[in-house]
Amino acid sequence: MTSLFNPVRAGALELPNRIAMAPLTRNRAPHAVPTDLMATYYSQRASAGLLISEGTAISHQGQGYADVPGLYSEEQLQAWKKVTAAVHGQGGRIVTQLWHVGRISHTLLQPDNLAPVGPSAITARSKTYVIDEGSGQGHFVPVSAPRALRQEELPGIVHGFAAAARAAVEDAGFDGVELHGANGYLLDQFLKTGANERTDDYGGSIENRCRLVLECVRAVADAVGGGKVGIRLSPVTPANDIVDADPQPLFEYLVRQMASLGLAYIHIIEGSTGGPRELEDRPFDYAALKNAYRKAGGQGAWMVNNGYDRTMAMQAVESGYADVVAFGKAFISNPDLVRRLRNDLPLNAWDSKLFYGGGARGYTDYPMAG
Numbered sequence: 001m002t003s004l005f006n007p008v009r010a011g012a013l014e015l016p017n018r019i020a021m022a023p024l025t026r027n028r029a030p031h032a033v034p035t036d037l038m039a040t041y042y043s044q045r046a047s048a049g050l051l052i053s054e055g056t057a058i059s060h061q062g063q064g065y066a067d068v069p070g071l072y073s074e075e076q077l078q079a080w081k082k083v084t085a086a087v088h089g090q091g092g093r094i095v096t097q098l099w100h101v102g103r104i105s106h107t108l109l110q111p112d113n114l115a116p117v118g119p120s121a122i123t124a125r126s127k128t129y130v131i132d133e134g135s136g137q138g139h140f141v142p143v144s145a146p147r148a149l150r151q152e153e154l155p156g157i158v159h160g161f162a163a164a165a166r167a168a169v170e171d172a173g174f175d176g177v178e179l180h181g182a183n184g185y186l187l188d189q190f191l192k193t194g195a196n197e198r199t200d201d202y203g204g205s206i207e208n209r210c211r212l213v214l215e216c217v218r219a220v221a222d223a224v225g226g227g228k229v230g231i232r233l234s235p236v237t238p239a240n241d242i243v244d245a246d247p248q249p250l251f252e253y254l255v256r257q258m259a260s261l262g263l264a265y266i267h268i269i270e271g272s273t274g275g276p277r278e279l280e281d282r283p284f285d286y287a288a289l290k291n292a293y294r295k296a297g298g299q300g301a302w303m304v305n306n307g308y309d310r311t312m313a314m315q316a317v318e319s320g321y322a323d324v325v326a327f328g329k330a331f332i333s334n335p336d337l338v339r340r341l342r343n344d345l346p347l348n349a350w351d352s353k354l355f356y357g358g359g360a361r362g363y364t365d366y367p368m369a370g
Contacts, residue, residue, distance in 0.1 A: 003203045004317045006343050008049070008324060010301035011264030012227030013051035013093060013176055015324070016101055018317050019338050022305050022328040023052045023097040023178070023232070027129060027138065027357040028071035032057065034079040039086040040364045042334035046092025049324065052230075052267075053083075055099035055180055058164035060111045062186070064101025065328060066131040066138060067357060071096065071164040074258045077171045080342035084173035091281030095176040095230065095264075098161055098170045098220070103146035103195065106130055106241050110144075117145040117153075119196040119203065124241040126184070128355060141239075151200050156214060157186070162219040169224045176228035183273050184240025187213045188233075191250060210254050217258055226262035230303070234269035235289070236282035247284060252292040259298035266293060267303040267326065274328070277307050285323070310341050321335050324347075336368045 005017050018045050029035060042051055056064040057070040059342045070076045080096070085363050103118035106128050110116055127140040145219040151159070161179065170173040189195035190212045213231075221229050233254070235247045244250055255266060270286055271277035290302050304316060305326035313325040331337050333350035340347055354362025 001318055002320070004251040004314045004325065005338075008301060010050070010113075010324065011176075011229070012225060013264050014052065015093065015094075016217035016237050016337060017049040018049055018259045018324045019313070019341065020050040020303060020324050020326040021045055021052060021331045021337075022326040023054050023180070024328055025068060026363065026365060027067040028224070028359070029067050030068040032063065032068065032073075032081055033076050034069045037360060037364060038235035039083045040096060042087035043090045043092070044364060045331055045337070046087045046094075047336060047338040047352055048331070049338075051087060051092055051094040052178055052326070053094060053174075055185075056164075057099050057101070058160045059100070061117065062100035062160070063109050064105035064116070064185075065129040066109065066184065066332055067078040071098070071168055071172070071217060072237055075241055077167055080172035080174070084175075086342045088173070091263050093175045095228075096172070096174045097177050097178045097180050097232070098164050098168070099180045100157065100160070100186040103127060104143055104185060105146075106141060107144045107195065111184070114359065116144055116146040117149045118215045119149065119198055120203070121146055121148045122197065124184065124195070125242040127315075144344065148198070154202065154215075157212065158215045159218045161216040162223040165220040165229070169228060176222060176230065177224060178230040178232055178267060179220060180232055182232045182239075183237060184242030187216065188242055191254070192242050192244035192247075194241070206250050206253050208327060210257065213254065214257050217261060217263075220313040221261050221263065227264055228301070229261075229263050230265040230267055231258070231263065231298060232267040234268065234273055235286075236271065236279055236284045237269055237273040238279075239273045240280075247282070248288070255289060255293040255298065259293055261295035263298070263300040265303050265324065266298070267305060270306045273306065291319075292304065298334065310344065313341070323360045335366055336350040340369055
């Protein structure tokens with residue numbers, strides 16, 4: 001019987017166990033540059049089968065929160081190289097999550113204080129994190145009104161994802177990349193009817209709304225090889241005021257189109273990100289989604305996420321429902337989570353007040369078991 005603690009192949013990635021660390025925004029990269037403290041944080045957690053970095057902006061335009069890292073300057077890439085070297089020094093594997101936030105941003109965070117961009121000029125009922133220049137204190141504020149991207153700008157978005165992927169692997173030393181197609185950010189905005197009211201080739205039909213995502217995935221796969229590429233999707237989460245009128249056929253179409261690309265994995269957030277795993281007003285059949293991918297020839301590892309505990313994760317893998325299970329907040333407070341899960345040891349509680357911003361406290365000071 002396959003176990004949560006058995007090795008697994010995910011495309012070109014050989015993982016020693018089936019436990020992934022989910023991407024976790026921590027707002028500890030001043031001016032979008034990773035720090036030595038981040039190298040400590042990730043290397044502490046290198047026993048995970050796969051570390052997925054916090055969301056990392058592919059461009060200044062893609063930045064949506066203060067003090068989150070980027071992949072668009074030489075200084076950032078050299079700083080990330082220290083992080084990946086520290087992880088590899090502990091025998092770990094790490095991919096970076098390629099992030100363009102789209103409309104979930106603020107003019108204070110954008111180049112020349114311009115408006116954020118999205119598929120349509122629809123403001124999300126959501127907030128972002130900014131830092132007051134006077135006090136240096138971070139706080140949450142409503143996002144700014146976006147402008148709609150012009151169709152002639154979209155090839156630049158595709159190029160931005162591919163260029164960031166290439167830089168991540170070739171310059172920063174990551175083992176691969178994950179496109180952030182979830183949680184109401186740019187790619188998810190193009191997918192879903194609640195944010196996409198376009199009438200051109202990138203709006204309206206399912207095929208059109210999937211077009212930008214598929215162009216980005218193909219370009220990234222061409223840049224670094226499909227076996228080093230994953231994508232994160234959240235079919236029904238309401239995060240960042242996102243909704244789709246009929247997500248089941250939308251996401252089944254999307255995964256079928258990606259099946260031939262030889263991707264490392266598909267990463268699915270089940271239910272509401274960080275919340276209920278099932279939503280009464282947004283039913284979704286995740287087994288059918290996986291079946292659509294497999295029937296179309298998709299061989300990449302199937303990764304699931306959201307609210308899994310030890311028992312649920314073990315059952316998911318043993319039953320064949322999932323190949324890999326991603327844990328989020330549990331990894332924040334348990335750097336040795338793999339050991340704790342393997343030996344059924346108690347878990348440290350996390351302090352949610354220390355999730356965003358700050359220094360070592362609540363970041364690198366959680367104790368190992370024993």
